[in-house]
Amino acid sequence: MELHSDKLMELLGSEEAAQRVINMFKQHWPAQLAELENALASEDWETAENSAHAMKSQCRYLGLTDVADLLQSIENQPKNKHDLSLLHHLLT
Template sequence: MMTDHHHQPLDFSYLIEMVGDDPIFLADFFKTFVDHIPVYLAEMENAFANGNWSKVSHCAHKMKPTFSYIGRNDVKQLVEAIEKHAQNNIGPDKIQSDIEKLKLICADICTQLEQEKLKLSAKQ
């Protein structure tokens, strides 16, 4: 069992500041996140497996802003590290372990967002 800091409460204050406290919009945002993140991760893993560094970097770049919206700057920094390492083609082992770490964290975040969605639908 990983005693990593990957299970952290999410913070939606930035998101709410940007879009307002609208349960329908928020639920929609969470759904989009939950739907898209696994796709981006799979794309990134694929690119990594093919040694396509610019694509790994591009995938990381696409994912990066999403984590600001949910108050997980630690994850944003992890994604930034993947992006930079892939850009400069350094430390494939590090990139691989960072991608693995990111997958665990994202699985966790998706679970948290599913729970938030349930809370929101109770409010509607």
């Protein structure tokens, strides 16, 4: 998934800052996603909720509304069945 820096630039006020966040996001995302998936699989709802919350916040900064909404629903109802395929698109 292509990440655009427009939204971030607007929020952070600098192209350099926006690019840095995107790089950090790409670097941290695989581990964060793995943590969320593990937490859901092992029914560790508290960790799942916290992971989803942290990732959601970053997605909102990146303007990834659909992904953020999915993470919000995981955060609110971690015990529900969720389709995580959208999250994996971010890694491609």
